[in-house]
Amino acid sequence: MTINDVARLAGVSKKTVSRVINNSPLLRAETREKVQKVIADSGFAPDPQARGLAFRRSFLVGMIYDNPSPNYVVNMQQGVLDAVRGAGLELVVHPCNRASDTFLSDVRGFIVRQKLFGVVMPPSVSEDERVIAILKEAECPYVRIASVSLDEPRHMVVTNDSSGAAEAARHLAGLGHRRIAFISGPDSFRSSHERGRGFAEGLAEHGLTLDPAYVRVGAYTFESGVEAARDLLAMADRPTAIFAGNDEMAIGVMKAARDAGLDVPFDLSICGFDDLPMASRVWPNLTTVRLPIRDMGRMAAEKLTASIRGLDAATLTQPEVRPSLVVRDSTAPLQGS
The missing domain is CATH 3.40.50.2300 (Response regulator)
Structure with a gap:
């Protein structure tokens, strides 16, 4: 089947068939349906290279x-x-x-x-x-x-990564944690800075500051989460909660905590960011900020x-995503004092 065959069977011009294939809005509904039926019945598939030319x-x-x-x-x-x-x-x-x-x-x-x-x-x-x-x-x-x-x-x-990170800070501070650490992503990612900024702002709402001694730079990888957490957990006044800039690093923190003989969440609360599928599959399930x-x-x-669908991209609004906190089993109220 060729585009000429489709045009002949539908009783329309080749140009009309082309408009149907490319979802042009410049067609009557009955014409579009007639051509689409011929295409479906015949199994015609347009050549993408020809369309590109x-x-x-x-x-x-x-x-x-x-x-x-x-x-x-x-x-x-x-x-x-x-x-x-x-x-x-x-x-x-x-x-x-x-x-x-x-x-x-x-x-x-x-x-x-x-x-x-x-x-x-x-x-x-x-x-x-x-x-x-x-x-x-x-x-x-x-x-x-x-x-x-x-x-x-x-x-x-x-x-809006900063607003999600602020929610994570409010959650951990609201559980009574005061020695709270942050593992950021790479400096070359704007998201690293936005998540750090939002986290600091959320802590400030509870009268807390993000102590530079409790900040480590990761690489948004599992391995960097393990390494940063081992360093933090070796401190004399180790943190009681860690917010990692993404879920992969947060799961790395879980490994480091287990290696150190700590119980998550009772010895150490852990929060991530992204809500990747793995967050609900590890144990304990990871508290994290959901980014869709x-x-x-x-x-x-x-x-x-938008142009293919007959819309003017210049008139479209700017989609904005609002992150939200998903509380699971990896965070708990501060134990003891």
């Missing part, structure tokens, strides 16, 4: 990321796929390393070679203005996911594909 751009959505948490990346991919599959697009991912000497040239090559329909960028690539300059130069549409607004509303999904990562990916991709 016609539009001078491929029907691929790129996801460019530099994130050490594989669970975060998989959840984000699922969200993007939720949106692009219904728009006749495919997802192609480009993992990268922002610290590499070839980072910018690799990103530029990826965008140019693929002739991408558009790009979704989670942190920390979304925070890199050099990448934005490359995308603008290539006239490639993009949507950024970040903890604060960094661009025009049509280019942003904002996650899959929804974030879907929101970004829906904004990117």
Whole structure:
């Protein structure tokens, strides 16, 4: 079957079939339904390469990321796929390393070679203005996911990480903890700073300060959580609660606590951030700040594909995510004094 065959069987022009395939709003409902029925009955599938040539751009959505948490990346991919599959697009991912000497040239090559329909960028690539300059130069549409607004509303999904971290601080302080430690993510991630800022603000509401002696810098990885926690738990006045900047590090803290012979949560309360699937599968179940990562990916991709759905991206509001605390079994009131 070809597009010409579909047009003949539906009694319409080839151009009308093309509009149906590309979800153009410039069609009457009965015409669209008639063509869609012929497509469904015949099993016709449009050639994505031919479509790309016609539009001078491929029907691929790129996801460019530099994130050490594989669970975060998989959840984000699922969200993007939720949106692009219904728009006749495919997802192609480009993992990268922002610290590499070839980072910018690799990103530029990826965008140019693929002739991408558009790009979704989670942190920390979304925070890199050099990448934005490359995308603008290539006239490639993009949507950024970040903890604060960094661009025009049509280019942003904002996650408000600081408000979620403040909830974690209120929870731990409300349980009576005073020696509370914080393991941040890498300095190169804006989310690390936003989560640290929000956590300090939440503690201040309870008359507490975030003591620099109880702060460690991690890498958003399980291993860095283990290492940072071992250092904190070796202190003479060890913390009675630890807030880790993501769930992978928080689970690393759990391992370090068990290795030290401590009971979680009665000897040490632990709180994470993200609410990845693993948070409810470890024991004790992890108290954490829920960030709807899959929804974030879907929101970004829906904004990117607005034109296909007959919407004007410039008129769309800026989606904002509000993190929320999920209290499970890894936190408890301060024991003893």
